[in-house]
Amino acid sequence: MKGRFPRRRLIQTVAANLVRLVFGSAARNWGRNIGSTAPALGSMTLLLVMSGLVGLTGFALHNLEVVQAREASLLHVYLRDDAADPDVVALWNRLSSDPRIAGVTYVSKADALARAHTIPGLPELANASESNPFPASLDVQVKSINDVGAIDAVARTERVVDPLNPTSYDRGAYQRIQAILFGIAVAGFAFVGLLGFVAVTVTMNSIKAAILSRRDEITIMQLVGAPRWMVRGPFVVEGAITGALAGIVAGAVTFGLAMSGIAAGSQSFTQFAPGVTTTVAAVAAAIVIGAGLGLGSGSSLLSMRRHMES
Amino acid sequence: MRPLETERPPIVELIGVSRAYGLRHAVDAIDLALHPGELTLLVGPSGAGKTTLLKLINREIRPTGGEVWVAGIAAHRLKSSHVAELRRRVGVVFQDYKLLPRLNALENVAFGLQVGDLRISDAEARDRSLDALEAVGLGDRGGAFPHQLSGGQQQRVAIARAVVAQPPLLIADEPTGNLDQETAWEIMDLFEDIAAWGTAVLVATHNVEIVTRLKRRVVTLVDGRLVRDQPAGKTGRMAWLASS
Numbered sequence: 387m388k389g390r391f392p393r394r395r396l397i398q399t400v401a402a403n404l405v406r407l408v409f410g411s412a413a414r415n416w417g418r419n420i421g422s423t424a425p426a427l428g429s430m431t432l433l434l435v436m437s438g439l440v441g442l443t444g445f446a447l448h449n450l451e452v453v454q455a456r457e458a459s460l461l462h463v464y465l466r467d468d469a470a471d472p473d474v475v476a477l478w479n480r481l482s483s484d485p486r487i488a489g490v491t492y493v494s495k496a497d498a499l500a501r502a503h504t505i506p507g508l509p510e511l512a513n514a515s516e517s518n519p520f521p522a523s524l525d526v527q528v529k530s531i532n533d534v535g536a537i538d539a540v541a542r543t544e545r546v547v548d549p550l551n552p553t554s555y556d557r558g559a560y561q562r563i564q565a566i567l568f569g570i571a572v573a574g575f576a577f578v579g580l581l582g583f584v585a586v587t588v589t590m591n592s593i594k595a596a597i598l599s600r601r602d603e604i605t606i607m608q609l610v611g612a613p614r615w616m617v618r619g620p621f622v623v624e625g626a627i628t629g630a631l632a633g634i635v636a637g638a639v640t641f642g643l644a645m646s647g648i649a650a651g652s653q654s655f656t657q658f659a660p661g662v663t664t665t666v667a668a669v670a671a672a673i674v675i676g677a678g679l680g681l682g683s684g685s686s687l688l689s690m691r692r693h694m695e696s
Numbered sequence: 697m698r699p700l701e702t703e704r705p706p707i708v709e710l711i712g713v714s715r716a717y718g719l720r721h722a723v724d725a726i727d728l729a730l731h732p733g734e735l736t737l738l739v740g741p742s743g744a745g746k747t748t749l750l751k752l753i754n755r756e757i758r759p760t761g762g763e764v765w766v767a768g769i770a771a772h773r774l775k776s777s778h779v780a781e782l783r784r785r786v787g788v789v790f791q792d793y794k795l796l797p798r799l800n801a802l803e804n805v806a807f808g809l810q811v812g813d814l815r816i817s818d819a820e821a822r823d824r825s826l827d828a829l830e831a832v833g834l835g836d837r838g839g840a841f842p843h844q845l846s847g848g849q850q851q852r853v854a855i856a857r858a859v860v861a862q863p864p865l866l867i868a869d870e871p872t873g874n875l876d877q878e879t880a881w882e883i884m885d886l887f888e889d890i891a892a893w894g895t896a897v898l899v900a901t902h903n904v905e906i907v908t909r910l911k912r913r914v915v916t917l918v919d920g921r922l923v924r925d926q927p928a929g930k931t932g933r934m935a936w937l938a939s940s
Contacts, residue, residue, distance in 0.1 A: 395817075399815060399816070399817040400815055403814040403816075403817075407810065407814075602794055603796055605794060606794055606807075606808065607811050608779075608780075608783065609783060610788075610811055610857070610861070611780045611781070611782075611783035611784030611785075611811075611861075612780060612812055613780045614776070
């Protein structure tokens with residue numbers, strides 16, 4: 387029991403010195419150097435906002451791809467209006483017994499009309515006609531997207547199938563979507579990469595300016611035997627402060643824009659940005675703040691490796 | 697009875713130390729030992745290698761040949777990540793004082809103490825810094841900022857900062873270079889006091905009067921080579937003056 391109190395006091399002393407000499411010094415110097423830090427703060431904020439939005443877009447595109455893949459492997463086989471029920475059942479049986487098919491669902495004309503009302507643009511078309519223009523169908527869920535073409539070839543020759551518009555199969559549609567999404571992803575990464583390079587360079591330069599302006603202090607610290615981490619610590623913290631501030635602003639902007647989209651609740655938003663919810667927006671904002679911290683302190687470390695002698 | 701200086705193990709030992717920059721040798725095959733309580737003057741013309749020698753001892757640079765031992769630490773093979781351990785054993789004084797302008801005298805001394813050892817509390821740092829300032833005759837000027845102090849007083853603060861952690865070795869690079877002769881003597885008196893406490897003190901200087909009148913050990917460098925190691929109590933020729 388006797389030895390515990392001094393040990394606790396020692397820890398308190400070390401912690402107090404650490405806070406004052408590393409964090410306090412960094413905060414004071416950050417405030418003093420705000421002029422040279424401002425460009426870094428601005429470029430980093432811009433980068434993080436763009437990264438947040440690109441990240442959310444990437445998440446939405448990934449979900450969109452999943453949805454598209456699911457939809458592309460769902461083949462609608464449209465039935466003639468005058469198709470006899472036994473013939474439809476026979477086709478249903480044949481398709482259901484095919485090992486390449488996961489399931490077959492019958493969709494009546496009334497069901498098709500109800501579904502059309504949930505798809506943007508189609509309610510107007512439905513209301514324009516006095517009769518129900520949507521055909522009944524067998525919705526065939528194919529196990530592999532690669533087999534959809536073969537199932538389509540079998541289904542479209544059936545007597546009960548509408549000869550004018552036999553199925554929903556669109557050869558190469560999924561591949562086209564994938565190509566477009568890949569292109570968007572590459573462009574997004576290139577853009578963020580370019581912005582990242584600019585932000586890191588500007589931040590490194592601002593830390594370089596801070597190092598040069600405090601050369602005497604650094605020299606003194608090194609000569610009195612301050613450990614290397616303690617000499618470098620305040621600069622890392624300064625970079626982290628810049629990054630954290632940029633991250634907080636960018637995180638707020640990212641979250642705000644995503645929430646505006648969600649709050650607007652437009653069908654086009656949910657259609658083109660599936661899966662983007664409040665939770666996803668909050669996680670994206672948190673990641674942006676973390677990225678800001680990492681970017682700021684990482685840039686400082688890089689700058690110190692280049693510009694600070696040991 | 698106090699043992700002779702040469703009987704005590706040296707604080708600094710240089711064995712065949714060289715430092716080359718390209719083809720030019722800033723210091724060349726230097727052998728030198730400094731003992732506790734010894735005040736040594738390092739003299740020589742400009743470019744003779746005095747500052748290089750001090751930097752080698754403080755491990756600001758590595759030798760290209762030979763061995764540098766400081767307080768039992770092999771500075772010649774010390775990794776950058778461990779240099780701080782050596783620096784805590786060496787006090788350093790510069791010609792331009794290198795005080796932080798936004799800190800007062802007491803804070804400058806305490807800063808040097810606490811960044812070197814985080815375990816020292818504010819109260820302890822303050823007490824020890826005050827003691828150091830009193831030792832250099834500035835006990836009543838702790839609250840003064842550097843711009844409020846004369847050159848000699850600023851150098852005293854720098855000396856207080858260098859010795860506050862009680863290092864076994866103090867090195868000074870032209871510490872009187874910016875001071876008038878009277879103040880320079882006061883500073884040299886301080887170095888003598890510090891040596892008397894048992895600290896090895898190495899002072900690089902151009903001040904001929906100090907060198908001739910002080911009658912301390914004088915190590916002379918010319919063109920990077922140690923050309924003369926004159927023991928304390930003797931007065932030698934200042935041949936190097938001809939080329940300075």
